[in-house]
Amino acid sequence: MKRDSRLSGVLHILLHLAEQREPATSEALARAMGTHPVVIRRVMAGLRNQGYVCSAKGHGxxxxxxxxxAAVTLRxxxxxxxxxxxLGIGHRTESPGCLVEQAVNAALDRAFEDAQALLLARLGDVTLAALSADCHARLVARGGACSLEASHAA
Amino acid sequence: MKRDSRLSGVLHILLHLAEQREPATSEALARAMGTHPVVIRRVMAGLRNQGYVCSAKGHGxxxxxxxxxAAVTLRxxxxxxxxxxxLGIGHRTESPGCLVEQAVNAALDRAFEDAQALLLARLGDVTLAALSADCHARLVARGGACSLEASHAA
DNA sequence: CTTCATGTAATTTATTTTGTTACGTGAAAT
DNA sequence: ATTTCACGTAACAAAATAAATTACATGAAG
Structure with a gap:
C-alpha cells in the first residue's frame, strides 16, 4: 500500500514559493520535485481554486x-x-448484509474516526507560517550560509 | 488511493470461525469473502505463524x-x-537534503505519529471476544432467528 | 505575431494489487 | 495402497491504480 504524498509535496512547494517574490513556473517546480510540469499543474489546480495560490500565463x-x-493551516x-x-486501512464492504461484518465495521470505525479526528486536529494546529519559521530556524541551525533555494539547484 | 481491507477481512473470517467447531476450508472462506482460495491461504499464513489459527490438510x-x-486484540x-x-498519507522523501522538506516532514511526522499511536491503542482495546459478543448482540437485536452463517449462504 | 506559460483532456506507461495456474506435501477415506 | 481432499508456495497473468506524457487550446508579455 503506497502512501499518498501530495500533501507533503504541496507544502514543500508552498514554502518554496514563500521564499521568492517572482512567480515559479510549473517547469521549475517540476524539476525541483522530480516530476512533470503537468503533474504540478494538476495538483496546484485545487489550491488555486481555493485561493491559496494564483497562476499567471505568458512571460514572467x-x-x-x-x-x-499565518491564516492557513495544513488542514x-x-x-x-x-x-x-x-487512513491506509478500511473496510471490505461499506454496507454489508452479514452481521459479523457489521460488527467488525462498527468496531473499526470507532477507532478510525478517533484517529482521523486527531490527525485533522493536529494538522489544523500548524500554520504555514509556523512551518516557514521552522524552516528558517533550521537554516540558522545549519550555519545560515546557504539559501533555501540552493537545495534543489542540482 | 485504495485502502487496505485485509484487517477487516481477516477479522470477518476469525469471527466466523468462532461460530463453528468444524474447520472451514479455504474454498468455503473464499466463497464467503468473494475471492480466491489461494488469497485466503496467503493472508491466513501470517496468522498461523503467530499461532492465532491452525490449519490441517486432507479430509476434514x-x-x-x-x-x-479474550486474549487477542485487533492490534x-x-x-x-x-x-x-x-496512514494513507506520507512523505515524499524519507531523508531529504532540502531543509524545507525536512521541516515539512517534521511537522507531518508529529501529527502522523500521534494519530497512529491513538489508532493502535484503540485497536489494542478491543478483543476478539468483545467483537464476537457484539455480533451476538446484533443477532439478538435482529430477531435471533437466523444463524450467523446464513448471511453468506447465497 | 511570436514566444512563453498555464489549462485540460486524452493517451500511454509504469506500478501495484489481486487473481489464477501449477505443482508439491501430507492426511484421511476407501 | 491408492484415491481424494486440502493446505503450501512459487510462478505467472490479469486488472486496477497511479503517474507521466502528449496534444492542443487559451491568454499574456515582449
Whole structure:
C-alpha cells in the first residue's frame, strides 16, 4: 500500500514559493520535485481554486502565493487537495448484509474516526507560517550560509 | 488511493470461525469473502505463524481458531498481518537534503505519529471476544432467528 | 505575431494489487 | 495402497491504480 504524498509535496512547494517574490513556473517546480510540469499543474489546480495560490500565463508567469501564511493551516491545504483518505486501512464492504461484518465495521470505525479526528486536529494546529519559521530556524541551525533555494539547484 | 481491507477481512473470517467447531476450508472462506482460495491461504499464513489459527490438510481439514478470543486484540491481528501502514498519507522523501522538506516532514511526522499511536491503542482495546459478543448482540437485536452463517449462504 | 506559460483532456506507461495456474506435501477415506 | 481432499508456495497473468506524457487550446508579455 503506497502512501499518498501530495500533501507533503504541496507544502514543500508552498514554502518554496514563500521564499521568492517572482512567480515559479510549473517547469521549475517540476524539476525541483522530480516530476512533470503537468503533474504540478494538476495538483496546484485545487489550491488555486481555493485561493491559496494564483497562476499567471505568458512571460514572467507562473505560480505565486495568494494567502496569508499565518491564516492557513495544513488542514486547509489537505482539504484543498480534496481531503484524500487519511487512513491506509478500511473496510471490505461499506454496507454489508452479514452481521459479523457489521460488527467488525462498527468496531473499526470507532477507532478510525478517533484517529482521523486527531490527525485533522493536529494538522489544523500548524500554520504555514509556523512551518516557514521552522524552516528558517533550521537554516540558522545549519550555519545560515546557504539559501533555501540552493537545495534543489542540482 | 485504495485502502487496505485485509484487517477487516481477516477479522470477518476469525469471527466466523468462532461460530463453528468444524474447520472451514479455504474454498468455503473464499466463497464467503468473494475471492480466491489461494488469497485466503496467503493472508491466513501470517496468522498461523503467530499461532492465532491452525490449519490441517486432507479430509476434514481446513482452518480452526487456535487462540483464546479474550486474549487477542485487533492490534494483535494487525501486527500478525505484518503491521501494514495505518496512514494513507506520507512523505515524499524519507531523508531529504532540502531543509524545507525536512521541516515539512517534521511537522507531518508529529501529527502522523500521534494519530497512529491513538489508532493502535484503540485497536489494542478491543478483543476478539468483545467483537464476537457484539455480533451476538446484533443477532439478538435482529430477531435471533437466523444463524450467523446464513448471511453468506447465497 | 511570436514566444512563453498555464489549462485540460486524452493517451500511454509504469506500478501495484489481486487473481489464477501449477505443482508439491501430507492426511484421511476407501 | 491408492484415491481424494486440502493446505503450501512459487510462478505467472490479469486488472486496477497511479503517474507521466502528449496534444492542443487559451491568454499574456515582449
Amino acid at each position: 508567469g507562473g505560480w505565486r502565493l495568494a494567502c496569508d501564511l 486547509d491545504i489537505h482539504v484543498a487537495l480534496g481531503s484524500p483518505a487519511l | 481439514g481446513g482452518w480452526r481458531l487456535a487462540c483464546d478470543l 494483535d491481528i494487525h501486527v500478525a498481518l505484518g503491521s501494514p501502514a495505518l
